Amino acid sequence: MCAAALCCARYTAPMPPRPRTRTMTKLPITVPISGSATGTRTNGSAMVCRRRAPDTMRAARSTIDQAERKLKPRSRVPGSRCTFPYFSRSGAVFKISRETCCSHASGYACSWATNDGVEGRLSLSEQEPSTVTAPPDRRGGTYERDSTARAVLWYGTDTIHDLRREQKATTIGSDADRDIQIIAEHISGHHCRIENRARGTVLVDERSKNGTYYETRRSFGAGLKPSFDETRVPAEGFRLRxxxxxxxxxxxxxxIAIDDEIRRHHPILLDLLGTEDEVRDRPELVSPSDFILAADGVGHLLITGDPTCEPLELARIAHKISKRRGRPLVQRNELPADPAAQRALVTRDANKAAMILNLLDFDGDNPEPFDPRLITLLFSPTYQIRIIVLARNVELASALLGAMYVQPMMRVALRPLVERRSAIEPMLDRWLAARGSPLRVADLTPSNRRRILKRNWRSFRKLRELARRLDVIVRAPSLNQARLALGVARSTFYTWFGRTLKLEDPLVSEDRKPALLATLAGQPWRDHDEPAFDDEASAEQGDDGDEDE
Known part of the structure; x- marks a missing residue:
């Protein structure tokens, strides 16, 4: 045979067939359990591998990839496993497992056994970045969920318009049929509306001529006087928070859009800060509207004034009307000196909370400042603590905390009642109206009214107690029955009525008595809803320092 024929025969000779076996075998796959550290068996669905693996190595890698895609756990718990049924079309039986060696590394291990009795093992180690849970003291803080706007407060006034909850929308404009009527030359008849939608309260402009605008940025100046940047409300509306x-x-x-908490505390702000008319011509004073806007933010507050002006009550209101009112409120009258206790105070007790730092008990020319390390921790943005400092004056707060921390704080100065004589009568009328009493200060006899208003009241608590007792006295048939209803001793009551306040019976003028009696007819006069002010010692000593002018 020639060489050419031999060559052709060599290349045209048929290749012997390769034997192939096809068996269906069950493959258990072991993956970590997603759940608690105790481990619970989860339900898994069967997976079918349709790949005919030509060699064992590639089959192992392919099966591992499919197991990772199909049975990807949400979390890995070292030492806990769960087996899922698996069917493979191959000549090898695989057993795949994944173990977490540590918190930063994990690896696959695959062992097999063929029909011919050949066994092997394949390790596929890999480095995976794992997410480590941050400690609570290092996590970022968030605002609490916004509540729904229930009313609007006319900025710079004491006027509040409640939004209609039973209707779909509250309309605003100059027409008489509007829910909130604003008569002005730049207000359209149908200007805008506030809708109650599923996602909240939405402000929608009704194609008014001069438009409706909402704030995009807010900054505070001296006396907490804010400045705003506004933009026009789009056609789809604006979410009003x-x-x-x-x-x-x-x-x-x-x-200003306000919720139920702001609506409920607004009368108390009028008492503590004064009405808008009182502070309008005094730029150094903070109005209730400006205080609401300042409390809505996250900046630190400095409240100065005498303890009788109730700065602690104002600090609590600032927390209750803020967006973080769901967070705890921590009050400290003194700060620890031990470094371990200081760290625990910041990281455990006050982390992402509001802290009232009461410095009213410190009164001196050269007070010893607090530990600078602790003050640095308190004002650090890492722990996101809102500090509300109560002090008698700014100088004392700067000496204790440091001027670099006190200087940028928002400041609120409270005035004593002796400087607010014109506010005594409307304040008493508001408290009487809140109790449902028809009595007003103008209904008293001229001598009784003069003695009440000329008195140097130094405490809001005493003034509230006066409104309560006047309401009970005017409802009771006699002074003695009023005393019994108040639950006050005879000597204490008559000393307070005749010697301390120098009031006279009858309390109400004769021309106003028939109208009051007609209003009070059928109403109960006994008072049991509040504890009696029965501090006999203070009453005998001239009402704790209060005196006539």
């Missing part, structure tokens, strides 16, 4: 301001037409028609 409590604490947000908006302008209807033009100034001065700026309104």
């Amino acid at each position: 409590p604490g947000t301001t908006f302008i209807v037409g033009d100034l001065p028609h700026r309104y």
Whole structure:
């Protein structure tokens, strides 16, 4: 045979067939359990490998990839496993497992056994970045969920318009059929509306001529006087959250959206800070509207004034009307000196909370400052603690905490009642109206009214107790029955009535008595809803320092 024929025969000779076996075998796959550290068996569905693996190595890698894609756990618990049924089309029986060696590394291990009795093992180690749970003292803080706006407060006034909850929308405009009627030359008849939607309260402009605007940025100056940047409400509306301001037409028609908490505490702010008319011409004083906007933020507050001005009550209100009112409120009258206790105070007790730092007990020219390390921790943005400092004056707070921390704080100065004589009568009328009493200060006899208003009241608590007792006295048939209803001893009551306040019976003028009796007819006069002010010692000593002018 020639060489050419031999060559052709060599290349055209048929290749012998390769034997192939196809068996269906059950493969258990072991993966970590997603769940608690105790481990619970989870339900898994069967997976079918449709790949005919030509060699064992590739089959192992392919099966591992499919197991990872199909049975990817949400969390890995070292030492806990769960087996899922698996069917493979191959000549080898695989057993795949994945073990977490440590918190930063994990690896696959695959062992097999063929029909011919050949066994092997394949390790596929890999480095995977794992997410480590941050400690609570290092996590970022968030605002609590916004509540729904229930009313709007006309900025710079004491006027509040409640939003209609039973209707779909509350309309605003100059027409008489509007729910909130604003009569001004720049207000359209149908200017805007506030809708109650599933996602919250939405402000929608009704194609008004001068538009409706909402604030985009807010900054505070001296006396907490804010400055705003506004933009026009889009056609689809704007989500109106409590604490947000908006302008209807033009100034001065700026309104603040308020919720139930702000609505409930607004009368107390009028008592502590004064009405808008009281502070309008005094730029160094903070108005209730400005205080609501300041409390809505996250900045630190410095409240100065005498303890009788109730700065502690104002600090608590600032926390209750803020967005973080769901967070705990920590009150400290003194700070620890031990470094371990200081760290625990910041990381455990006050982390992402509001802290009232009461410095009212410190009164001196050269007080010893606090530990600078602790003050640095308290004001550090890492722990996101809102500090509300109570002090008698700014100088004392700067000496104790440091001027670099006190200087940028928002400041609120409270005035004593002796400087607010004109506010005594409207304050008493508001408290009487809140109790449902028809009595007003103007209904008293001229001598009784003069003695009450000329008195140097130094405490809000004493003034509230006066309103309560006047309400019970005017409802009771006699002074003695009023005393019994109040639960006060005879000597204490008559000393308070005749010697301390120098009041006379009858309490109400004769021309106003028939109208009061007609209003009080059928109403109960006994008072049991509040504890009696029965501090006999203070009453005998001239009402704790209060004196006539």
